[in-house]
Amino acid sequence: MILSYLVPVVLLVMLLAASIRILPEYKRGVVFFLGRYQKVKGPGLIIIIPGIQKMEVVDLRVITMDVPEQDVISQDNVTVKVNAVLYFRVVDPEKAIIQVENFTQATSQLAQTTLRSVLGKHDLDEMLSERDKLNDDIQEIIDSQTEEWGIKVANVEIKHVDLDESMIRAIARQAEAERERRAKVIHAEGELQASRKLVEAANVMQENSAALQLRYLQTMSDMSNKNASTIVFPLPMDIMEAFKQMKAKHAPEASQSDSGNQ
Numbered sequence: 001m002i003l004s005y006l007v008p009v010v011l012l013v014m015l016l017a018a019s020i021r022i023l024p025e026y027k028r029g030v031v032f033f034l035g036r037y038q039k040v041k042g043p044g045l046i047i048i049i050p051g052i053q054k055m056e057v058v059d060l061r062v063i064t065m066d067v068p069e070q071d072v073i074s075q076d077n078v079t080v081k082v083n084a085v086l087y088f089r090v091v092d093p094e095k096a097i098i099q100v101e102n103f104t105q106a107t108s109q110l111a112q113t114t115l116r117s118v119l120g121k122h123d124l125d126e127m128l129s130e131r132d133k134l135n136d137d138i139q140e141i142i143d144s145q146t147e148e149w150g151i152k153v154a155n156v157e158i159k160h161v162d163l164d165e166s167m168i169r170a171i172a173r174q175a176e177a178e179r180e181r182r183a184k185v186i187h188a189e190g191e192l193q194a195s196r197k198l199v200e201a202a203n204v205m206q207e208n209s210a211a212l213q214l215r216y217l218q219t220m221s222d223m224s225n226k227n228a229s230t231i232v233f234p235l236p237m238d239i240m241e242a243f244k245q246m247k248a249k250h251a252p253e254a255s256q257s258d259s260g261n262q
Helices: 003-017 093-098 103-118 122-127 131-149 163-205 208-222 237-261
Strands: 020-023 027-033 036-041 044-047 053-059 063-073 081-089 153-160
Touching: 003 020, 003 093, 020 027, 020 081, 027 093, 053 093, 063 103, 063 163, 081 103, 093 131, 103 131, 103 153, 122 131, 122 153, 131 153
Parallel strands: none
Antiparallel strands: 020 044, 027 036, 027 053, 063 081, 081 153
């Protein structure tokens, strides 16, 4: 008697255990009735009829996926190894279950092929210096193709771009040559600016003899501050001008006397 009552109770408990599902806030259940899509349920308490209804549970949280390292040949024929990280989430559980067999694996494969195709269209310098733009391009392409799967790609980040040792040395030599070129250009620009300032200073001194004399006295002061054995006697600029005038005055007289002697 007790056994005859116990068996139905156990069967009823097992049936209820198989029928009752509790889904948290971040999950949804895609319910199929006799193989046909019925509806999306959750969160909370869900009752499923075993054998007639079937439920596929989908997580709506953001999924972080590592894109495996890919061998990429850049547009300038440089082979690099690139890996990335992908952030996506399911926004339409119905499409994520019905439209694709395994949306996680499908998204991973799509990310790998897109990473190779996008980076292969750019030079090595662009891969190293324009990562933000490349991340946006990859994210836009993957998101447009996964939209029909009910998946939203939030972000794509390139983590590493690995080069071989020979390429690293070549880039180092190129960077050193570029620094030397910039140093020479800056030095040449400095020389050009200095020469222009010297020309301006010469023009000012030519127009004002007092400026030339002050510069002369400053030079003498600088020379006196150094430990030198040379003794310099300053000569006023007015005396030099007087000597020049006397020379110019006597030059015509000397020429006239020479012509008279002839």
